[in-house]
Amino acid sequence: MQELRYRSQSPQVRELQVRLRLAKYLALYDVEERFGMVTRDAVLKFQRDNGLRATGVVNPPTWTALQARTRAPTEAELNNTDIGAWFVAPEQAGYMMELQHRLRQVGLYQGAVDGNFNAATRRAIEAWRVRIGLPASEVIDERTWTPLLRRTRNPRYADLFDAPPASTLVQQLDPRCAVGKVVCVSKKQQKMSYVVDGKVRFTREARFAMPGWQGPDGEFRIWYMNSDTVSRIFGERTPMPYAIFYEGNVAIHYSQDFADKGYAGGSHGCSQLRDYQVAKWLYEQLKVVDRVVVY
Incomplete structure (x- = not known):
């Protein structure tokens, strides 16, 4: 492999960044071909944690160690179109109600704001992803959720619910x-x-x-x-x-x-x-x- 270092620019930097992200050393969700300071710091930490000479340069021993700890990136990950995990799981009715309200604000959902992950909600999610240039999917990952936040207002609790959350537990207070x-x-x-x-x-x-x-x-x-x-x-x-x-x-x-x-x-x-x-x-x-x- 070609050594990668600070200010390098190469398609292989994308793979490096995805692998560092998979190894939990780089908190990016969009990768690029430029090897910047954030990537260098992640490489240094990976080297220190894995008993390698800490230079910030990705040499063959560093690359081999990183490959051993991660899987090969997908094309979607390399091209920043991957469908990640849900930002909040659809089993959380409160989140789904907030999502439905926001999808209604952008004109893609006309159903009830009831927290149900139904066919109308799925279609609205797919339409939103396509609108912002992502592959059609029924998943609201961070890449899908963040643009929706920017284009909508956060509904108030009272916009979604008629009463405060019920409470039956007892805590001995300080x-x-x-x-x-x-x-x-x-x-x-x-x-x-x-x-x-x-x-x-x-x-x-x-x-x-x-x-x-x-x-x-x-x-x-x-x-x-x-x-x-x-x-x-x-x-x-x-x-x-x-x-x-x-x-x-x-x-x-x-x-x-x-x-x-x-x-x-x-x-x-x-x-x-x-x-x-x-x-x-x-x-x-x-x-x-x-x-x-x-x-």
């Missing part, structure tokens, strides 16, 4: 949760409650960090909120819908992985919910400077 508006997060009980002046508005199951990634305990103030966050910190693109950041990069957010795997997985420090409707509702109740108590 005393700091008795005053004001606060999200009360109990790692031991694996629960999260939204509390206003001591009155619990809802309680839900929550999931926390994998071993070695425990987030901080304490009392915090929300410093940033973003409904469409995609994390790129850990070498892959991880959707974090309705992210509520309360300590650095640590946030409360919806997690598809939690919905799929339950407590078999874990976060990198975040507090996760597995119901999209609940995450959307909670997000709308809060604002920057509101409190989060983690104990």
